[in-house]
Amino acid sequence: MEFIKTRTYQNLANAFxxxxxxxxxxxxxxxxxxxxxxxxxxxxxxxxxxxxxxxxTQFFNAMLKNGGSRENVKLDAGYPFHAGTLVEGLQFAESDETDEATEIYPTFAKIAEEEGFMDIAGLFKLVAEVEKHHKAIFHYLANAVKDGTLYKNESPIIWVCSECGHQHVSTEAWKVCPLCKAKQGYVELHLPFEGVKL
Ligand SMILES: [Fe+2]
Ligand SMILES: [Fe+2]
Structure with a gap:
């Protein structure tokens, strides 16, 4: 079958x-x-x-490599469309990343395997791994912003100012950097690393 008529081609276009x-x-x-x-x-x-x-870009390149340039590619898929506060935005992002990591890309990978496109299946799997990590970050950020714990920790940890490099070990970051006066929002984050295969 011509590549542009496969389900994998359509999945690449939707993923792009x-x-x-x-x-x-x-x-x-x-x-x-x-x-x-x-x-x-x-x-x-x-x-x-x-x-x-x-x-x-990777999905685009896979379409191009296997299907060549085309005048038009029809898309038929639902895409998230939501807005709100910062916390809501982070929560929506977590949910979108979850769908990509656990449903969409694993399904696309399976279809690509069934259709015999092992390299494209591999690409979907690699991207799904990243989305799992993104999901973990958005989950952490959404909760930390909602609960006001982004710059707090139960045990003392190091806080670093992203502007001037000032460092301090404490259970809570400064409100205003004592060195450069940058606000708390400039303190480096402590992001989780769940989702990464070790
Ligand atoms: Fe992502
Ligand atoms: Fe992505």
Whole structure:
């Protein structure tokens, strides 16, 4: 069968569109975070947005390599469309990442295997692993922002100012950096690493 008529081709096209949109949605969340002067959180979300655009590029390249250029590709899929507060945005992102990591990409990988496209199945699996890690980060951020614990820890840990590098070990980060006067939102985050295969 011609590659462009396979389910895998359509799945790549849907995944490409989905990743482009996720990248855009996360940029909007980062902007919202900056409005609240949460610089390091915004930077973290921007990094994830960049990851998504790189995933989009990989899916695009797989379409191009196997199917060539085309005038038009029809998409037929549902895509998340939601907005809200920063916490809500982070929660929506967690839920979207969960769907990608546990349902969408594993299913796309299985279909690619059934259709005999092992390299594309491998790509979907690798991306799913990253989305699992993204899910863990959004889960942590959503809860920490909601509960006001982003800059607190039960035992003393090191806090580092992303602006001037000032460091201090404590159960809670400073409200204003004693060295450069940057706000708390500029303190480096302590992100979780769940989802990473060791
Ligand atoms: Fe992605
Ligand atoms: Fe992701």
């Amino acid at each position: 569109a989905g990743e482009c949109q996720a990248g855009m949605r996360y940029q909007m969340i980062a902007k919202l975070a900056m409005k609240e002067e949460m610089k390091t959180l915004a930077d973290t979300v921007k990094t994830i947005a960049k990851n998504e655009t790189l995933h989009a």
